[in-house]
Each structure stands twice: as C-alpha cells, then as structure tokens.
Amino acid sequence: MDALFLHRIHFGFTITFHYLFPQLTMGLALVMVAMKTVALATGNERYNEAARFWAKVFAINFLLGVVTGIPMEFQFGTNWSQFSRITGGVIGQPLAMEGVFAFFLESAFLGLFLFGEKRLSPLGHWGSAVMVWLGSWISGFFIIVTNAWMQHPVAYRVLPNGTYEVTSFWQFFLNPWAWLEYAHNMSGAVITGTFVVCAVGALYLLENKFVEHAKIFLRVGVILGCIACVTQIFPTGDLHGRYMAKHQPAAVAGMEGLFHSQPGAPIVLMGQIDEEKQTIDNPLAANGVLSFLLYGTRAAEVQGLDKIPRENWPQPLPLLYYAYHIMAGLGTYFVLLMAVSAFLLWRGKLFTARWALWPLMLSFPLPYIANTAGWMTAEIGRQPWVVYGLMRTSQGYSKYVSAGSGLFTLLGFMGMYTVLSILFIVLVYRIIDQGPDLSSVAPDPQTAMAKA
C-alpha cells in the first residue's frame, strides 16, 4: 500500500461515513420546517408533536455529523498538505466562510430549537427551525463551492510562489458547476430525509401504532419526496450531466463505460465493465440514447475513452462505472416509488395500501447508497486530478506523513466509527420504538372509544 493510496482511502472512508449524517440533517431540517409551518398555520398540535419527534432523531444525527465533520476540515492539512498549501488561498475561503456563516448560525439556533421551545413563542420556535434549516443548507453550499472549484476551476490566477489566488469573489461563487452540483446534491439530501420519514410512518401504520403521526410523516414525506425525486433527475441531473460532458469528457466516458468515440452512442443500462479488453460484458443497451441525452440528437458523437490519454483515465475506472450506474438506477426507482405513493396519497388510499407501505418502509437505506454512489461518481470521475486539469492527486498528499502513519490513523477511525454506528443505531431505534410523545396531548375521543 503506497502513501497516495492510503491518503485517498483515508479521506474517502472518513468523508463517506461523515456524509451519511449531513444528508439526513439537511433533508430532515426541511421536513421539520414543513411540519412546523403547517402547525403554525393550522394550529394542529399533531404537526408540532411530529416535528418534536423528528427533532430527537435530528439531534443525534446532527451530533454525529459534527463530530465526524471536524476531521474533514483537519484532513486538508494533515493528509493533503501539498494540496492545501497550493490552493489554500482559494478553497480555504469557502471553508472559512462555512464556519463563520453556517456553523455559528446552525449551532446557535439548534440550541434554541432543541432546548428553547418553552422559552420561545410559537413563531419564535418556528423561526429557530428555519434558521437551523438555513444554516445546514448554507453549510452545504460552501462545501459544494469548494468541491466545484476542484471539479471545474474558475476565477483563479497563479501567484509568483506557485500558489493559487481567487481573482473574482463573485465569479468564484457563481461557478455554474457549483450551482448545478448544489441543486443536485440538495435534492438528493431531501430524498434521504423524506425516505427516512416515510419509512418510520409506514412502519407505524403497518404496526398500527401512532397512527395519526404516521399519517403526517407520510403526507409530508411523500409530497416533498416526490418533488425531490423528480427534481433529482430533471432538471438537476440532466443539466449536470450535460455540463459535465462538456467539461469532463473523461469522467462521462468512464461513467457510461464508453471506450470508443461514436455517433449515436448507446446508453448501457446494465452490464459488467472489462477495462482490459475495453468492452462491456452482457450489455443491456439502448442505441443512440446517450447521444440524445447529452446533446439532444441521436446522431451526435460522444467522446469515448479512446480520445483520452491512458494516464488521464479516471481511476479506478470500474468503480466509477458501477457507482454511476447504481446512482442512476436507484434514482429511477425512487421516482417510480414516490410517483405511485403520491398518486395513492392523492386518491386517499395510501394509508391502507399495505403493498405500498412495505416498500416505503424498506427503501430508506437506498437514498444513502445513491447519494454515496453519486459522490463517488463525482470524485472518482475527477481523477487523476485533485484540481481538474491543474493539479494531480499524486501531487497533493502530505509527503512527510508515511503510509504507516496513515494506516494507523485510518484503522483508528474505522474502529471509532464502528462504535459510533452501533450507538447511533441503538439510540435511533429507541426513539422510533418509543414513538412521538403523547403525554402533552388530550386523549382523542375516537381513539379512546376504540380502545374501550
């Protein structure tokens, strides 16, 4: 194991584990704002109870996001010092701004949101939920701007000492790549949030527990989830893909497994990639569709990997290909599931359609997989560059941190994150098992009669 490989795995492992939490934080924050808004507008206390229930899950999830997030910022310096030194003047800026503009906001108002409900007016408490939501989404924005500059560097110049500087603050933040990536990423986070909320709602209905709250979970979850699932593919995924084809042809060729440039390029829905023979085994393909999706006409030529020098191929290529296909395949399934659920909700049949509640309950892990696969597509697709076209990944890691030190701390993180995973699962299971707190609610005459 060489040092470059270990530093890549070190960052890859810790960021993958970290991002399991913020995606739910950002998605759930929106769901809670929706619930608090309905509660404020209609005075329906059930929606407040629903929000309070999710706030308990949110608190633990947020905590794990924070404690696994600090290592991310540190690792720029510890494991990627060459990269930090050269580009710190550019990407240090959004990272500093994330702390200054997002984390202060988020942490201050999360305290109020979690501990201050009795001290604040209903409007004030709603406001604290909105601030937490804003904080988490602004934080996501700064990270995406950072990543977008690595994917598609804009508005920079090289200083005499070889380091980079931003030439235009606004152009840097208006990087088109950043906005496409942000839109695609945030709807992905909403999908995770809504699928988790729907899963708990479906579980309660199938178990015939906490029925009133379960219906709220499903109503809010399916409506927001359906919008997000559609947005994920069109327009955000579509636009992002086209922009990528223009600026990172190697990544798109690798994602699609397109070894040879051709007009009327097919899209491979399924198949196993063989990098040595440069073919796809057992392809399930649709002719001309890739050309159409990227350029609007079936005749357009799509650049294949043959046009790219071998040393510039994204590595590991098979992983890129599979990550992309897993993301796209799951994304399609999400639309189907949510479209059917939304239709049933509209017809008033969702709450009794057990055949639909089962997949809603079981599907919650899939958005985590899809979001992870999407990020792997973006990050492996950019290889072998750490800053696309400017700096190779092999030039970026800390030369003076040996492979042995890297492995030592990687194993440490693996052990620690295993423990965190167990704690998280146990504690969230307890919250779901206990259900929404009914103690503050006057007994509903109907349920009282049903019990009698």
Next chain:
Amino acid sequence: MGFIWFWLVASMIVTYVLLDGFDLGVGILHPFIAKTEEERTISVRSIGPVWDGNEVWLIAGGGTLYFAFPLLYASAFSGFYLALMVVLWLLIIRGVSIELRSQIPMAVWRTFFDGMFCFSSALLAIFFGAALANVIRGVPLNSEGYFFLPLWTNWLPGVDPGILDWYTVLGGVIALVALAAHGALYLAVKTEGNLQARARMVAQRGWAALAALTLISLPASMLVRKDMLNNYRAFPLAFAIPVIVLLALGGMIFFSRKGEDRKAFASSCVYLAIMLVGAAVGLYPRLLPSSNDPAMDITVANAISGPHTLQVGLIWWLLGISLALIYFVFVYRMFRGKVSAGGEGYGH
C-alpha cells in the same frame, strides 16, 4: 494585511479558548465536583446548549487560518499529524459523551460517559496547551517549510524535539489547571447550593497551583525561546501584559473568595486572553518558528495568501463575525441564569 490577519486569527483562537475553555473545564471537573445524578445533570446542562457553538470557534478559526496562511496550515497540520489525529478522536469522544449520556437512564451508561467526558476534556486541555508550547519552542522545519514530529524523543526542547518535552508538558499542565479553574468559576456562576460551594472551593485550591505554574512559565518560555522579549523591548508598552496577567490572577481569587462569581469568571477570561496575547506578541511576525534555523521560520510574510483574497476576506469576515456575535449574545441571554435539573427540552 498580514498584521491584520495575524490578529484576526489570534482573536478567534482567544475566543475559542475563553468559550470552549469553560466547557472543557466543566468536563475536567465533572465527575469530581458533581457527585449525585442530579448534580451531574446540572453540570452537563450548564454547557448543554452552548458547547457546540463554542467549538465552532475552533472550526471557524481553523478555516480562517487555512484561508489566510495556507503554508502554516499545511505545514503544522501534517507535521503534528499524530497529535492532531488524537485531538480529533478526543473531540469525537467528548461530543458524544456530552450528548449521549442522558439518552439512556442506566447508571452504567451514564457513569461510562461521565468518565469519557472527563478523560477527553482533560486530555484535550493538555494537548492544546502542549500545542501552543510547541509553537513557542519551534519545530525542526526543513527548507520546504515542512516537518514531521514524533510524539516524544528525549523530552528535551533541543534542535530535534518531540511534540512532548518538559517545556511542552509544562504548557499542557498549565492549560489543564487554567481551564479547570475557568470551568470551576463558570460552574459557580451557573449553579447553586452544594455544587456551587464545591466549584468555588476547587477554583480557589486550583488557583494556588495556577499562580505557581504561571510564575514558572514566564522564565521557562524565555529560556526556551531566547528572543521572546524582542518585541517587548521594541514596544515597552507590551510589558503591561504580564502586569495584567498578574492582576487578573489576583482578581480570580479576590472575587471568588467574596462570592462574586461573575467577576471572578471575568478575571479568568482576562487571564487566559492576556496569556495568549502575550505569547502572540512574543511570536509576531513568526507563525511557526524553526527550532534549528531562524531563516526557515514560517512567518506572516512567507505564509500569507494572495492580496485580493485577503481584501475581500476582510469584508465577509467582519460581516460574518458580527452576525456570530449577535447569535452568541442572543443564545447566552436566552439561557442565562442558574441551571436546574427539572425537565425541559430533550436529552440532557
């Protein structure tokens, strides 16, 4: 521009130490001061709504350092690799302990997390103190501005030191005692009854140790870094710094004995802030001195970002920090007053 950013970053680090310092201090003392379950709940609750925001100063300060002085960030973070990784693990353990201890009503669960809260807080205080001492002592920088320090060598601050030697251990011990006293004075402000009495007693006993260590640390620093006083000689006004440190030390014990806890806590804030300012004045314009050759020092001039970046940065930094200060005033006002163990909010 370099001068401004040096002091902006320094001010964020000072703010971090003052704020997270008291919740680290509460952690260090937690199992010893708070005896009953009710007292321990109060102890954790006294920092519950604020510890996370306090820790953000570390993240925002680190980000700002990265942005303003990329070479320093790259060099120091990779050079102190193992120590920083341990700091990260301790931060994880600490955050989890604070938030999860009250999740399950089981004595074993709570005792375990009380212990972890104390262990991680104490070690973090020691590491932060040792880190500052490492910066003052200097590290063996090479011509590219990099280094890699083992955790320890022969425990002597020579040309080839380890992260831990007698001087940096002294720095760690001072930080431990200073933050424990800081935390005790904070607890005295936020609590009543037995807990408050014990907090005052600990603060007053710890004070004697702190005063002795502070008096040792001043000559020790001058021994390890002989040019520490150059800036002081150039600006004699700076000699007010040690005087203020001693006055603040006096204020801590004076007000604590009189039961004026808020003033005692404020004195502790002044003490910590001015100790750090004193170190910063001694270092400037160096950011990370070399232990073998002054020509290789990482300084403000050779580590600073491009001029355009920093001008724009000044605008958003002032805006962002003003907003942050508003949130902090709002949150601390909202949770002002004594803490009780009665049911309110989730967790804690």
